Amino acid sequence: MDKEQDMTIGSDLPESDAAPEAGAIVEAPHLALAPPLAEPSAPAVTSAAVETNPATTTPLLAEADATVAPAPLAEASRALVNTGEAQVSAAIAAAPSLAKSLQAIVVEATDYSKEALERRIAFLEKLRSARSFDSAIQIQSEYAKASFAAFLAETTKMGELYSNLAKATFKPAHAAIAATQGSN
Numbered sequence: 001m002d003k004e005q006d007m008t009i010g011s012d013l014p015e016s017d018a019a020p021e022a023g024a025i026v027e028a029p030h031l032a033l034a035p036p037l038a039e040p041s042a043p044a045v046t047s048a049a050v051e052t053n054p055a056t057t058t059p060l061l062a063e064a065d066a067t068v069a070p071a072p073l074a075e076a077s078r079a080l081v082n083t084g085e086a087q088v089s090a091a092i093a094a095a096p097s098l099a100k101s102l103q104a105i106v107v108e109a110t111d112y113s114k115e116a117l118e119r120r121i122a123f124l125e126k127l128r129s130a131r132s133f134d135s136a137i138q139i140q141s142e143y144a145k146a147s148f149a150a151f152l153a154e155t156t157k158m159g160e161l162y163s164n165l166a167k168a169t170f171k172p173a174h175a176a177i178a179a180t181q182g183s184n
Helices: 072-128 133-183
Strands: 025-028 048-052 059-064
Touching: 072 133
Parallel strands: none
Antiparallel strands: 025 048, 048 059
């Protein structure tokens, strides 16, 4: 056999490139980190130290000899998390006012339904006691006018209640937006 054919894989490497001993630290300039794309002015790491894990003989990236500035993405994600936490806190704080608003809507709707039922019963009793066709038409016209006026009043009340609910619902978001705009 020829000397070149007899060589095993890796035996042609110089001794300095041979596999390091377990736990040894070697310089690995080919593993240098590139600067982030978003910030070209950030300092680049020129070389990294690689440590070999004795259990697996797998190289691990150790501390770099140059410091890397925190990425703007990390700062933005921290700000987003802080804003999210503030939103959750504000939503929890606003929950009692939302519950009160919803309760007021339910109470108003229930009261209107009861009043409408009582008006309908009174109308039917009055209509049943009518002696002529003209008086029945008159009773029905009065009932229609009164029902329409009550309906308009109720829709105005319900509109105000729903408006208050919307304001209470979006109050935490409005506060967070104002805080975010104020910090910029």
